[in-house]
Amino acid sequence: CTAMQGLQNSDRLLIKGAKIVNDDQSFCADIYMEDGVIKQIGENLIVPGGVKTIDAHGRMLMPGGIDVHTRFQMPDRGMTSADDFYQGTRAALAGGTTMIIDHVVPEPGVSLMSAFDQWREWADSKSCCDYSLHVDITEWHKGIQEEMETLVKDHGVNSFLVYLAYKDVFQLTDSQVYEVFGVIRDLGAIAQVHAENGDIVAEEQRRILEQGITGPEGHVLSRPEEVEAEAVNRSVTVANQTNCPLYITKVMSKSAADVIAQARKKGTVVYGEPITASLGTDGSHYWSKNWAKAAAYVTSPPLSPDPTTPDYLNSLLSCGDLQVTGSAHCPFNTSQRAVGKDDFSLIPEGVNGTEERMSLIWDKCVVTGKMDENQFVAVTSTNAAKIFNLYPRKGRISVGSDADLVLWDPDITKIISAKSHNSTVEYNIFEGTEVRGGPLVVISQGKIVLEDGNLHTTEGSGRYVARKPFPDYVYKRIKARSRLAELRGVPRGLYDGPVCEVSVTPKTMTPASSAKTSPAKQPSQPVRNLHQSGFSLSGAQIDDNVPRRNTQRIVAPPGGRANITSLG
């Protein structure tokens, strides 16, 4: 095809003089890509003549962003969220994000497969960038388990989200969550959780409405951050019991983030996803006198009214306690929000953020010195690719990786406004925020989609990217723990003493509580969180006939012995 080289446009591309930024290091090199894949990295590359060349002038070239959480054209009670896959992915690309992972939300009663097919169809026809899909588990029975297996084995899904909120609609019980986590672990997938205590939220919603509070402030008043932290804590507990990797979507508050950070310090395999909104703004706007503006901030868990929250979450993102960022982009326009004009609990939920995510994190974290450019790449792209098993095809600049790249300008400043954003909604929750840092050139599938401020996207060019189960980044540890935690019964002689007669009424616990058979098919794989304790749970006592503790132990007083000497 060398004869055709004069016609080459975007399929072959050379970027010269870039500072390549991965999550582990930055270095200067040229980069050549062809057919959507990075072919060469280095200096003095031998490339076909006439190839389109971009001179980076030493600017940073980084892996395109991965927005791990979007909800484009999401159905809600007969309405659809305002940005469809075309408008949504255009906004993503405009902000430097070259891949999105959307959530399939099956209505309870609808099969996972048909919902998945529906989302594929929507995205394949409209998406302008590569995409993948999480599937939400909105009800639980045996059939769902089989569909999950099919989705993992044949359709490239490795993450499922369960809801601890939305009582009587999406919410699962603790037992169901336990069973779902067991299935997810056996399949090698990631358990995602929408963490809010739906029972308490329902009670609080009723109480707030009874008091005559019907506006958007009722949304946040009925969903205090404690209720989010509680649900995070509970899902961490269930994940530990089932030895299942956990991923908390939409970390919105300091207390929820703290619970995640503490659990990680205790060894739990858990990841936290703050979103553009929680990193960039706060919940004081729910008290806005402008109803439409206040309603534009409605999302769940809500933005925290504590104005120090964004800074705190950005700090945890920088130190690694939170790992990955999405946008949960799911905006509705004002007339859609107005469905809840007399009752905040009916306001459709979701905020914008897919376009603003990268710039906002750069501005809040890198410009302030909380993180460096490599950590920036980690939290906007690489970690997501690792958790969801897309690495190193996505999330890294290396030979063989997809040519999804962003040439980043760290100094460009802009003021975010609904007037200029790519979303179709009337309000932007970051309105008026000035951010420093933004994409200069965006390359998706080896083609330039943003240059000189102009978008050149192609509707339907986005490919579905299948994801394999058992991502190493997550499952190496899970597998090791599964092997370690073998439980054994104590070998004892049969008890042959007297046995009291009892009435047949069942006592306290009912071990076979769930009528469904437990889907944990491998009872030989007992799991226990042994790494947290220094003692063995299976050790037999040799000294059982010897009275214990008949000698005095020497016990250090609390606070240690430090001041004994000074007293003596």
Place this chain on the structure above:
Amino acid sequence: MKYCLTLDRLLIKGGRIVNDDQSFCADIYMEDGLIKQIGDNLIVPGGVKTIEANGKMVIPGGIDIHTHFQMPYRGTTTVDDFTQGSKAALAGGTTMIVDHVIPEPGSSLIEAYDQWRQWADEKACCDYSLHVDVTHWNDSVKQEVNTLIKDKGVNSFQVYMAYKDYYQMSNSELYEIFTFLAENGGIAQVHAENGEIIAEEQARMLQMGITGPEGHVLSRPEELEAEAVFRAITIASQTNCPLYVTRVMSKSAADIISQARKKGNVVFGEPITASLGTDGTHYWSKNWAKAASFVTSPPLSPDPTTPDYLNTLLASGDLNVTGSAHCTFSVAQKAIGKDDFTQIPEGVNGVEERMALIWDKAVVRTGKMDENMFVAVTSTNAAKILNLYPRKGRIAVGSDADLVIWDSDSVHTITAKTHNSAAEYNVFEGMELRGAPLVVICQGKIVLEDGTMHATSGVGRFIPCSPFPDFAYKRVKARKQLAVLRAVPRGMYDGPVSEFSPMSRGGTPSASARTSPTKQPVRNLHQSGFSLAGPPTPDDIPIRPAGRRIVVPPGGRSNITSLS
């Protein structure tokens, strides 16, 4: 007639009186079961019986805030009835117990209460009060709770987060119960374990062929206790209800309580004799009967450092009050579960050992707490929480004459051979403890002297507990006044409204068919520095100032100077 007087008038001379706030030397004169005078050179009637304390400590009699005497269980009854149980209590220096009334789910709370009153009135050898467990929830239960608070002298109610499909309450029910108790001045007690996960884990253990007592603790890991404590605290905080966590058995559960207290939650934690004195390694004993005797819920932690840790938190005030959860079964009764650990009746001994054990572990051998703190955690704090203070829990003029002369140095070894319980096993078997009661005085009468018990069945009185104990409710009331929610005054939205199908989505505001009992808005405002009801910034100004903010980098600026 004065020579006929024996035990109704009593003088203790030369004792060192120990209350929770101070210790001082004085004589004590009591009459008709009350302390009448405290001081030196008291003027008392002639011929009164006098005890020479010889400088030994005189402390308020212990209050065991958690017992299950004579508890019905599937047609049988725990082996220690109110006589046996209260005798064991007195033998250990405890002069009041608070027992749990457990109504069968579906049955009347008042009837169960009356039944317990009858049992205890007949048999108790010391004063007692009652907690009532709420094992199901509906409007008629609510009425009964109201009656119990207003007319029956009960101010504390326990709910269960475990025992799925039996006692267990849903989160919504907990919310409603807590709301109701907060309005009526009750204390919400919780048995904190996640019953849903336990049921799953039990099924898994049995499937794996683990049927012995070790399965009990393996299916109830301490994380499930900590999780439930966390959840209960969240709900109590939402409803502004004082919370009391019974049976704190693990380090992680205790940590959650102490963290919550640091955040301002009104929550009290009750470790029990067993969790303060022994651990869960015995579940792996080769002797089935011995292993089964340790079965209680939440289980004893297999982590052997747990007792020491809980004693430390008790000493530091992070945990406040101690009970025994004394609930003993014979080996034959435990053997109901010989082939299936989930069928083993649950409960351990501890009412007799509680005081000596805490003295030994926390005072004499470690110096973790002083004698005043010892009085606080064994007696005074319980009296305050139950609104019995200063009638109980303090040595003061007018208080009940429930006293213990404490011998801080006597040493004895615990064994089932000599204990006052009827059970064959003692979970503290072989432990050598320093500290014991020398004389126990209950209702102004000597019930233990020279190692001999003089207890009388049926003399124990029911002590009614009134609602709104200051110790818990002063703070709760203040917060209630603070947390008034206001709606934002806005004009009507009059723009276009999308068509939508009215199928229910998201949160269903009227999830529970019952009406919410809430009237007062409550919010945990003390935790945050910003006002939830406050007016926000004006709307037409851009939210964020366009200028750059100066942000301190994480870790502070300390090494900037060293770099420059």
